[in-house]
Amino acid sequence: MSFNDNSQLNGGRVGSGGGGRGIAVGGGLGGAVLLLLAGLFFGQDGIDALTGGNQDDTQSTQQVDSGLADRCRTGEDANRDTECRMVATVQSLDQFWGGYFPEVTGKKYTLPQVELFRGTDSTSCGQASSATGPFYCPPDSTVYLDTGFFDQMRSQFGADADALAQEYVMAHEVGHHVQNLQGTLGRAQQDPQGATSAAVRTELQADCYAGMWAHHATEPGGAVQLEPIT
Secondary structure, X not given: OOEOOOOEOOHXXXXXXXXXXXXXEOOOOOOOOEOOOOOOEOOOOOOOOXXXXXXXXXXXXXXXXXXXXXXOOEHHHHHHOHHHHHHHHHHHHHHHHHHHHHHHHOOOOOOOEEEEEEOEEEEOOEEEEOOOOOEEEHHHOEEEEEOOHHHHHHHHHXXXXXXXXXXXXXXXXXXXXXXXXXXXXXXXXHOOOOOOOHHHHHHHHHHHHHHHHHHHOOOOOOOOOEOOOO
């Protein structure tokens, strides 16, 4: 879906980082791709443990254009540029969860970090690439997304990788951040196998959280607003 052209973006909201080891959640092309909401329910049958294997953590990273702050200023920019669309989506998610999470939990909402890249990147959960898919890394509370992944969605899965599908993928990963703040994310590792496992339920809940955002993102009042979903 398109963002309101008058939405005000902060390109500096999306940054970069890396290093260390941990467990990555909610990514990987080897998992199931589920359909929901305008043709795309993106999830995974289980949790990928990304320890990096024998890969060298010093592999070069092809960072996304560092000029996001200059390039991504309005909703109009988000509607024509994939990386600016991710910036707008993250800001919209900040708006929603920043208000809703404290309201229903009584706890402070801590913003996740978000890193866009192309190629490979070192993270606290090991090596990241478009082959791993977008994922949330709990140790550094960061969502990692190779924007080339959307090209793979089209070429390998024949999936709709247009605006709402891209936004929904980001919202799903931020849903894992919400679970991390709730203290429920670790249940996926305690019960990782089977169709009714906690791992699958964790993915389904993150999709539910993404749907909650999509519903409220069209409401007026925020600096970033999604156009009504048809």
